[in-house]
Amino acid sequence: MKITVIYGTETGNCKGLAAKVAKKAAKNGVDIDVIDLATYDIDQLASLEEPLLIIISTWDDGAPPPKCEATFNKLMEREEPLPDLRYTVLALGDTEYPLFCECGRKIDAQLAELGATRLLERTDLGAEFMVTYIGWSKRFWKMLAGVFGKAA
Amino acid sequence: MIATPAAESPRITRDGNEAVASVAYRMSELISIYPITPSTSMAELCDEWSAQGKPNLWDEIPQVSQMQSEGGVAGTMHGITMGGTLSTTFTASQGLLLMIPNMYKLAGELTPNVIHVSARAIATNALSIFGDHSDVMACRQTGYAMLASNSVQEAQDLAAISHAATLSSRVPFLHFFDGFRTSHEINSLDYVSNETLLDLIDDKALDEYYQRALTPDAPTVRGTAQNPDTYFQAREAVNSFYKEVPTIVQATMDRFAEKTGRSYKLFDYYGHPEAEKVIVMMGSGVETAAETAAWLNQNQGTKYGIVAVRLYRPFNTKAFIHSLPKTVKSIAVLDRTKEPGSIGEPLYLDVTFALRKASRCLNNCLPHDPELIGGRYGIGSKEFTPAMVKAVFDNLESETPKDHFTVGIRDDVTNQSLDWDKSFTIQIANAQSALFFGLGSDGTVGANKNTIKIIGEATDLYTQAYFVYDSKKSGGLTTSHLRFGADPIKAPYLIEESDFVGCHQPQFVGRVDMLSKIAQGGTFLINTSTDADEVWHSLPHDVQEAIIEKQLKLHVIDAYKVAGESGMGRRINTIMQVCYFALSDVLPTEDAISRIKTSIEKTYGRKGPKIVAMNCAAVDAALAFLKQIKIPEKPTNAPASIEWIPDSAPDFVKRVTGPLLAGQGDLLPVSAFPIGGVWPSSTSQYEKRSIASAIPVWDAETCTQCNKCSLFCPHAAIRPKIYCESELENAPQGFKSTAYNGPGAEDKAFTIQVYPQDCTGCNACVELCPATNADGRRAIEMEQLAPILDQEKESLAFFQEIAEQTIDPTIATAKSIALRQPLFEFSGACSGCTQTPYIRLLSQLFGDRLLIANATGCSSIYGGNLPTTPYCSDANGRGPAWANSLFEDNAEFGLGLHLSSKWRSETARTLLQNLDQDIGPEEVTDFLSIPSKDIDKKRKAIETFRTRLQKIKGSKSTRLLQHLDYLVEKSTWIVGGDGWAYDIGFGGLDHVLATGANVNVLVLDTEVYSNTGGQSSKATPTGAQAKFAAKGKELPKKDLGQIAMSYGGIYVAQIAFGANEQQTLDVLREAESYQGPSLVIGYGPCLAHGIDLSHGPARQKSAVDSGYWPLYRFDPRNADSDLPVFRLDSFAPSIPVADFMLNENRFRSLERSNPERASLLLERAQAQVDSRWARLEAMAAAGLEDDDDEDDGWG
Known part of the structure; x- marks a missing residue:
């Protein structure tokens, strides 16, 4: 059992959430790779076999975190399909911005467009993400239990 | 005047505080302390000596306990002395006032101890940290004996006499000397040896003191409650002890004279043996008055004299009358305090009554019944000069002398002030003087302290040094006043005629008056990068004129060039020091240079041979760059006046702020000032300090418009604006703009404008700018100011005129908040301060209804220290209303x-x-x-x-x-530092939080007493070295948030702006909207941590990442909602706490000095972080009992 988590962060919130997922994975006996989107080679997505979780914040009026801008753009420009990819997106944002969680929404739409399989509906978390994360976490792990054939 | 080398002598060079502390430490066993300016260094020294294991007279190491307030110190001292252990403490001003209740007790119980007071003004219409006798005069009724010292030497000597006399007489002593003028003046003095001190102590009295202790071995009770039948008589039982005090003090003084040759009397008389006019006074002014009287007697044939009061309480009438010459016909009593509503000031009343009593009761008449007048001088360290002394004598000479006069100011309202002849001065025989102008951070003061030390050690000369600072936290002007000569220097006033003037910063020329105090034919040295051939022409007309008229010798050096070439960066102080020695003839230059090198070795030796070699190279190179400038016969530049204040400024700013900025505040008359301590806000915008040599420059192309640079700017000197593109039609050339990028961006332009003369050059904005272009250049980068100043000024003028877009007041994101007008700008805070952004946020969030109560400390100084005020108002004239009451009572x-x-x-x-x-x-x-x-x-x-x-x-x-x-309801914010919230004001804070009132508290937690120079508080963490914690703090930081949360009904949060700006904003808004008490604790990295403040926000982030400073919120409102009451806003620690700590000198320095203890404390700190995190996580989980993610199908 293995998953990959890619996070895109500026202030560290997404990285922090990735660390929480990793902690849970260790507890559940699931191997995990945690990778920073800023340093990730998008082309590797094509050969990714395990389920992918993308945790991404929206920086400013729909833009990605500045450090991830290049990788993000490369993903958005990608045209080669990703039919074997299985993924879900956890998006962070601030409801006071008009384009709430825009960046997560764009990634989600682009991966679907490229033919990847959405394992779980995208979840958008606002300022209360430290609390609302828990509800998402439950749904996420229930979904994975299904994927890995762990009967509830 | 090349002096002969010093012979073997016990003569040392010290400031008053160190001279006193050295005696107090050696004569005590247990010392309780608390910091307050200007007494703090006495307490710091005792803590240091104790940490080093320095023994007292009995070969034991005194122990030092820091308390939470001066009230606490006095209580502790009460206990220590009742327990039969020798004790002392040091304080001033408000601190002394807090000791008064215990002083009555200590005196009533006849318990020996000594309080050493560097006498300071008391906060009335305003706070003043400066010297006068208001504080000690408030204690004259407590029953303490009071001894006044008038110089550094006397402060040491009378400290010894106080400690001895208190034991012999049982009456506690308050020993005082003038704050700053004596406490901080460096002067030559003869060191008092342990042998002399031991000899002064009455062994029998000491034995009895130990025997009287409260002990179960011989039980008694103390502090009983007495009824009308007894209290009065028992109270009178002290009388015989007070009667003995004058005799005991005089006997101790006589014994001291036998041992040291320095003789003191209860009242010392100086002047003509048949004087007719006499001034009675105490404190440092005595020396000025005595020297002036002597000069006038000698040069003008007058018969003047001075009575110096030493033992002020108990006041001995007989000794006083004996001190007066029989010939006296009129007396002026000078008080350095003000007592509104009284018949006269305290010393005046005492003298009046003493004279009457002498004639009526003691049958000890003076031949003439002297005429008597009283006056005030020197309040709040107002200068007291020979000319003012002469004015007092002139007043005595007049047919109708003015009574209740003031001298040193112009009172044009009640006309009580005396005029004085500004040109009058007295020559100090056989003395040289030198005046140096520097910047707070350029090392000028340090180099001058070193110069005085070199002269003191290398020669037989007597020395004096005094330093004047302006009130800015950094980048302020410093003036060093140095005198030395063959005779002791008794001139406790600023230099009036200097043989040498050193200008260490080129920007002072023409802006700071440096030449009005230079002697005819004196030497003027300027550090300037202007070419020697061009220097003359670069000087303004007035400076040229003064140089010609006074026939000065003008020398220049490009010290920054020398420093740069020898690898010293911008450290010019030793280079300027070498130039001074070369141009003055106080020491042979070669000798001076070798001594400077020795001290470099001593100071920088620890930092390695490379640093030492660099410094020495700079010293050697200096003289080659020193050039004399030929002076033309006439000025070559046309007269031009400096515009301190623009014409558009309000009347008050032109009338009052302008003169203050021009250094002419002393000339403002009484009528210029608002009464009742009120001061207008919005004046810092006129100051234009221009202290940055490089400022951030914005690159419109690279910028992502995140506004972080503005958000974190400590001085509100970077501002974004969104505006209609059409505004750009009138933009001046070089004005930078780009298309706005955000909601409703059509036709909108965006600019980030730097305020070039208000920026302090801290570099924090550059460090945190997240946007870089392809070349690696950030959207904001530092550039030299000089070439771009005019352009930036023009751009700024235009920027300020542009009509901005209305900002939705209900939205407060990290980006949008920066677009709101800051109503707190250009404060005097340190470059890179991390506290000011919190305050600025408050002003941007709630500014138009913001009511701030500010505890004394850094935030009250940069918030409200003249000359200018940083709080300002919006277009409707509304803005933060701000006040400071005291330190301890802020909540x-x-x-x-x-x-x-x-x-x-x-x-x-x-x-x-x-x-x-x-x-x-x-x-x-x-x-x-x-x-x-x-x-x-x-x-x-x-x-x-x-x-x-x-x-x-x-x-x-x-x-x-x-x-x-x-x-419209006002938003009350109670703001202060950790010294206030954790220590001195905690009782009040706790109570106010417990009232349930809708107040908001913001603690700017720097983990030390920042304002007094970084003393440890209960907020100081384990492992940190601070003053008063020289060994490194052992116990953990107090958890203030946890204490407040225990009430249940208080909104509590911890924030760290650089770690999570949105959480900071959310917390401040939630705290404000909570209809009950709120406590917000903000982490504020400080210079006192030994860090580079350009990384302040990064330090905040590292503190959070390591779990050292967890972010959390406790919102009682959530008890009724889906959200938990307590929640963590930061993640589990991702780095060890060592990664955070060892990047700060406050932790690292312990590792260097005591690695074993450092590693022990570091281990402890990690354990504290771990256990606290576990506790907080459990609290957060407890709030989510019904909704944790265990229920996820994985068992």
């Missing part, structure tokens, strides 16, 4: 402000409802239903009400008009 004071505004709000609402029929019932009902955050709507309605009320007759209507503006 209570803030509660009072809140209760008052709440009362007025409620009264207004009631009256509004009562008058609804007259005003309009529907509108009143509408008004009362406006949501509290819709302030604009409320204000509009209030204006309508105002118009109507003005037409409605009756007392209710009048009364409603008086309170009408309070229909």
Whole structure:
């Protein structure tokens, strides 16, 4: 059992959430790779076999975190399909911005467009993400239990 | 005047505080301390000596305990001395006032101890950290004996006499000397040896003292309650002890004279043996007065004299009368304090009564019944000069002398001041003087302290040094006054005629008056990068004229070039020091250079041979760059005056702020000042300090418009603006702009403008700018100011005129908040300060209804220290209303402000409802239903009400008009540092939080007493070295948030702006909206941590990442919602706490000095972080009992 988590962060919130997922994975006996989107080679997505979780914040009026801008753009420009990819997106944002969680929404739409399989509906978390994360976490792990054939 | 080398002598060079502390430490066993300016260094030295294991007279190491307030110190000292252990402490001003209750007890119980006071003004209409006798005069009725010292030498000697006399007499002693003038003056003095000190102590008295202790071995009770039948008589039982005090003090002084040759009397007389005019006074002014009287007697044939009061309490009439020459015909008593409403100031009253008593009761008449007048001088360290002394004698000479006069100011309201002849001065025989102008951070003061030390050690000369600082936290002007000569220097006033003037910063030329105090034919040295051939022409007309008229020798050096070439960066102080020695002839230059090198070795030796070699190379290179400039016969530049204040400024700013900025504040008359301590806000914008040599420059192309640079700017000197593109039609050339990138961006432009003369050059904005272009250049980068100043000024002028887009006041994201006008700008805080952004945020969030109670400390100094005020107002004239009461009472004071505004709000609402029929019932009902955050709507309605009320007759209507503006509720914020919140004000803070009142508390937690120079507080963490914690703090930081959370009904949060700006904003808004008490603790990295403040926000982030400073919120409102009451806003620690700690010198320095202890404390710190995190996580989980993610199908 293995998953990959890619996070895109500026202030560290997404990285922090990735660390929480990793902690849970260790507890559940699931191997995990945690990778920073800023340093990730998008082309590797094509050969990714395990389920992918993308945790991404929206920086400013729909833009990605500045450090991830290049990788993000490369993903958005990608045209080669990703039919074997299985993924879900956890998006962070601030409801006071008009384009709430825009960046997560764009990634989600682009991966679907490229033919990847959405394992779980995208979840958008606002300022209360430290609390609302828990509800998402439950749904996420229930979904994975299904994927890995762990009967509830 | 090349002096002969020093012979073997016990002569040392020290400041008054160190001279006193050295005696107090050696004569004590247990010392309790608390920091307060200007006494702090005495306590710091005792802590250091104790940490080093330095012994006292009995070969034991005194122990030092830091307390939470001076009240605590006095209580501890009461216990220590009742327990039979020798004790002392050091304080001043408000601190001394807090000791008064215990002083009565200590005196009533006849318990020996000594309080050493560097006498300082008391806060009245304003706070003043400077010297006068207001504090000690408030203690004259406590029963303490009071001894006054007038110089550094005397401060040491009378400290010894106090400690000896208190034991012999049982009466406790208050020993005082003038704050700053004596406490901080460096002077030559003869060191008093342990042998002398031991000899002064009465062994029998010491034995009895130990025997009297409160002990179960010989039980007694103390502090009983007595009834009308007993209290009075028992109170009178002290009389015989007080009667003995003068005899004991004189005997101790005589014994001291035998041992040291320095003789003192209860009242010392200086001057003509047959003087007719006499001044009676105490403190440092005595020396000025005595020297002036001597000079006048010698040069003008006058018969003047001075009586110096040493033992002020008990006041011995007989000794006083004996000190007066029989010939005296008139007396002026000078008090360095003010007692409004009294018949006269205290010393004046004492002298009056003593004279009357002498003639009527003691049958000890003077041949003439002297004429008597009294006056005030020197309040709040106002200069007291020979010319003022002469003015007092002139007043005595006049037919109708002015009584209750003042000298040193111009009182044009009640006309009580004496005029004095500004040109009068007395020559100090056989002395040289030198005056140096530097910047707070350029090392000028340090180099001059070193110079005085070299002269003191290398020669037989007597030395004196005194340093004047302006009140800015950094980048302020420093003036060093150095004198030395063959005779002791008795001139406790600033240099009036200097043989040498050194200008260490080129920008001072023409802006700072440096030449009015230079002697004819003196030497003027300027550090300038202007080419030697061009220097003359670069000087303004007035400077050229002064140089020619006074026939000065002008020398220049490009010290920055020398420093740069020898690898010293911008450290010019030793280079300037070498130049001084070369140009003055106080020491042979070669000798001076070798001594400077020795001291370099000593100072920088620890930092390695490379640093030492670099410094020495700079010293060697200096003289080659020193050039003399030929002086033309006439000025070559046309006269031009400096515009300190623009014409557009308000009248007050032109009339008062302008002279203050020009260094002419002393000349302002009484009538210039607002009464009652009121001062206008919005004046810092006129100061234009221009202290940065490089400022950030914005690159419109690279910028992502995140506004972080503005958000974190400590001085509000970077501001973004969104505006209509059409505005750009009138933009000056070089004005930078780009298309706005955000919602509703069409036709909108965006600019980030730097305020070039208000920026302090801290570099924090550059460090945190997240945007870089392809070349690696950030969207904001530092550039040299000089070449771009004019362009930036022009751009700024245009920027300020542009009409900005209305910002939705209900939205406060990290990006949008920066677009709101800061109502706290250009404060005097340190370059890179991390506290000021928190305050600026408050002003941007709630500025137009913000009421701030500010505890004394850094935030009260940069918030309200003249010459200028940083709080300002918006376009409607509304803005933060700010006040500082004291240090210890801030929470209570803030509660009072809140209760008052709440009362007025409620009264207004009631009256509004009562008058609804007259005003309009529907509108009143509408008004009362406006949501509290819709302030604009409320204000509009209030204006309508105002118009109507003005037409409605009756007392209710009048009364409603008086309170009408309070229909918009004010937001009360109680702001202060950790010294206040954790220590001195904690009792009050705790109580105010427990009242349930709707007040908001913001603690700017720097983990030390930053304002007094970084003493440890209960907020100081384990492992940190601070003053008063020289060994490294052992116990953990107090968890203030946890204490407040235990009440349950208080909103509590911890924030760290650089770690999570959105959480900071959310917390401040939630705290404000909570209808109950709120406590917000903000982490504020500080220079005292030994860090580079350009990385302040990164330090905050690292503190959070390591779990050292967890972010959390406790919101009682959530008890009724889905959200948990307590939640963590930061993640589990991702780095060890060592990664955070070892990047800060406060932790690292311990590792260098005591690695074993450092590693032990580091281990402890990690354990504390771990256990606290576990506790907080458990608290957070407890709030989510029904909703944790265990229930996820994985068992």
